[in-house]
Amino acid sequence: MEETGGLVPKPSVKKGLWKPEEDLLLKKYVEAHGEGKWATVSERSGLKRGGKSCRLRWKNYLRPNIKRGEISKEEEDLIIRMHKLLGNRWSLIAGRLPGRTDNEVKNYWNTHLNKGRSRGKRKSPSSDDDAGNKRHRGLPNSQPVCDGSPEKSSEGSEGRKEEESHNILDNNPRMEDTKSLNHDIKSPLPPSVEDTAFLFYAEPFISFPDPFVLFETLGEMEW
């Protein structure tokens, strides 16, 4: 709400695509001051961007450990499974995909997995090339590509809710089982898992108000 309402509206808040110089400024700012305090980024870094925009840019592109590029089959499977269980809780889903961001997961879902919906776009039935063979746009991989270290998406100081959900998984012994979800990504699926990877397709969407319930369920599921 900072740009839109709360604070004194900056007369000239820059919008649109980020330039490398801006990335650099933001990166330096975060390195110097740490994450957070997005509302003051523009003053202190010299960037003419709103805090929200800075936060998004950092979170989605500049942050270390961001993994960009093709989403693997395992990751895709996981996204689908998680979406079955969680619905459009992209941040939660992304939290289970080390290095992936909610925005990326969301975009991936909308463009690759949720065909037929978004913006009335549908693909010709023959173009099932989506997953792998989709036409190449020569991704502007000028974006910082991270090492992809499976560090737990480095959410460090981020989000209360997110933190909650991550910690549930990472710190709570009750959630031990669900860590196997990450295992899916970090290492190739064991054949037995791979064989059953699509069992969930038949399952109806279930909404879980309580993350504990959800992840206990995940833990009990046959992957």
Next chain:
DNA sequence: AAATGTCACAACCGCGACAGT
């Protein structure tokens, strides 16, 4: 070769939740 259509991705917007005072 140009025009048009389609698609993927980046970024913005609005809203709700939470924390601090």
Next chain:
DNA sequence: CACTGTCGCGGTTGTGACATT
């Protein structure tokens, strides 16, 4: 307890590249 500011999420739109005609 109420108010205010900040943060984060999810939905949506804009932009640019590639494909097709």
